[in-house]
Amino acid sequence: MSDTNAPVPAFRPATVAVNAGRPPVEPDAPMNVPVTLTSTYVAGGELEYGRFGNPTWTAFEEVLGQLEGGRCLSFASGLAAVGTVLDLVGQGQAVVAARHSYNGTVMQLADLEARGRIAAKLVDLTDTDEVVRACEGAALVWLESPTNPALEVADIPTIRDAAHAAGAYLVVDNTFATPVLQRPLELGADLVVHSATKYIAGHSDVLMGAVVTNDDELHGVLKGRRDLLGAIPGPFEAFLALRGLRTLHVRMERAQANAQELVRRLREHPAVEEVRYPGFGAIISIVLAQGALAADLLTHKTRLWVHATSLGGVESTFERRRRWKSEPATIPDALVRMSVGIEDVDDLWEDLVRALDTLG
Ligand SMILES: Cc1ncc(COP(=O)(O)O)c(C=O)c1O
Numbered sequence: 001m002s003d004t005n006a007p008v009p010a011f012r013p014a015t016v017a018v019n020a021g022r023p024p025v026e027p028d029a030p031m032n033v034p035v036t037l038t039s040t041y042v043a044g045g046e047l048e049y050g051r052f053g054n055p056t057w058t059a060f061e062e063v064l065g066q067l068e069g070g071r072c073l074s075f076a077s078g079l080a081a082v083g084t085v086l087d088l089v090g091q092g093q094a095v096v097a098a099r100h101s102y103n104g105t106v107m108q109l110a111d112l113e114a115r116g117r118i119a120a121k122l123v124d125l126t127d128t129d130e131v132v133r134a135c136e137g138a139a140l141v142w143l144e145s146p147t148n149p150a151l152e153v154a155d156i157p158t159i160r161d162a163a164h165a166a167g168a169y170l171v172v173d174n175t176f177a178t179p180v181l182q183r184p185l186e187l188g189a190d191l192v193v194h195s196a197t198k199y200i201a202g203h204s205d206v207l208m209g210a211v212v213t214n215d216d217e218l219h220g221v222l223k224g225r226r227d228l229l230g231a232i233p234g235p236f237e238a239f240l241a242l243r244g245l246r247t248l249h250v251r252m253e254r255a256q257a258n259a260q261e262l263v264r265r266l267r268e269h270p271a272v273e274e275v276r277y278p279g280f281g282a283i284i285s286i287v288l289a290q291g292a293l294a295a296d297l298l299t300h301k302t303r304l305w306v307h308a309t310s311l312g313g314v315e316s317t318f319e320r321r322r323r324w325k326s327e328p329a330t331i332p333d334a335l336v337r338m339s340v341g342i343e344d345v346d347d348l349w350e351d352l353v354r355a356l357d358t359l360g
Helices: 013-019 055-068 078-086 103-114 128-135 156-165 216-229 235-245 248-266 292-300 345-357
Strands: 071-075 093-098 118-123 138-144 169-173 191-195 209-213 272-276 283-288 317-320 335-339
Touching: 013 055, 013 248, 055 071, 055 209, 055 235, 071 078, 071 216, 078 103, 078 138, 078 191, 078 209, 078 216, 093 103, 093 128, 103 118, 103 138, 118 128, 128 138, 128 156, 138 156, 156 169, 209 216, 248 272, 248 283, 248 345, 283 292, 292 317, 292 335, 292 345
Parallel strands: 093 118, 093 138, 138 169, 169 191
Antiparallel strands: 071 209, 191 209, 272 283, 283 335, 317 335
16 A cells, blocks of 8 residues: 655656646646736735736746756846846955856946946856955855856856855856756855746747745845846746746757767868867857858858857857957957757758858
């Protein structure tokens, strides 16, 4: 006879992605959480007003929170989430950040520093000793791993020890890895940030951000900042992001397999001087042997690969990153960041190689 008091085993992450955050299973209940379009609620409950909460956000937050191992708050965009976290830093305190973090994050840090709000220390993520030394006296340590678009990987446990010894919060932007490949809270981070615009939503049709923490006090502070500053997502955006999140595991599995195969083939191609790939995930950065002009040509000569910024959608996109003035000069001029989608890998390769071959 089965023991009805035995603990119910927790579902594995791919099951959580599909199953969590759904309405209770009962006759005629909808399978999916509805898009709750309302700016206000009948008084007397916990929500009261649309800036304070929305059932469609809650469902999304439930799923991403469980996948990352903490409590999630959704935001209007990735940068809204970044800004709300950086706002935790007190007046004049120091923030250590990876020099090659997403350039919007670096621009926020520069803006805060220029206004005398914080002191920013930008470090080379590949030099763990440098990062550890910089942690002394810091209030917050900001890692992005892998970085966009240099694809550098941080030694999170070592940096966590240094950050916590200094009394600093450790934040990891997990946009590139997603909780499928890396769970920073389990590695000791205090906060995880996402541009949910990318893999979490996964279909290039929505902008959204998220912060996850397993520290209830931090969650309360950040929720208070979101209530007050109002960087909230729309309910329809939350619905789309949740719908995307349901298939995160299969999308990541396929996109990563495609990326690994393309890396193997790109390494053999004479037009490609360097292939940067951390060994996991679905972003590849290549440096073209013939320079920036060849990189620009490549991005205009394909039929399938779309020349576009952003990443993490089901479709493959690419761009020369230095076409953006804000990208630092330490990123090679001829670097093309490739976001590998879930198409047939042979179609992706044939399209790419046809364009690469014309570069000579
Ligand atoms: C790693 C990373 N973090 C944050 C962001 C900002 O997110 P959003 O564009 O959703 O504001 C991006 C956007 O490209 C990103 O790549």
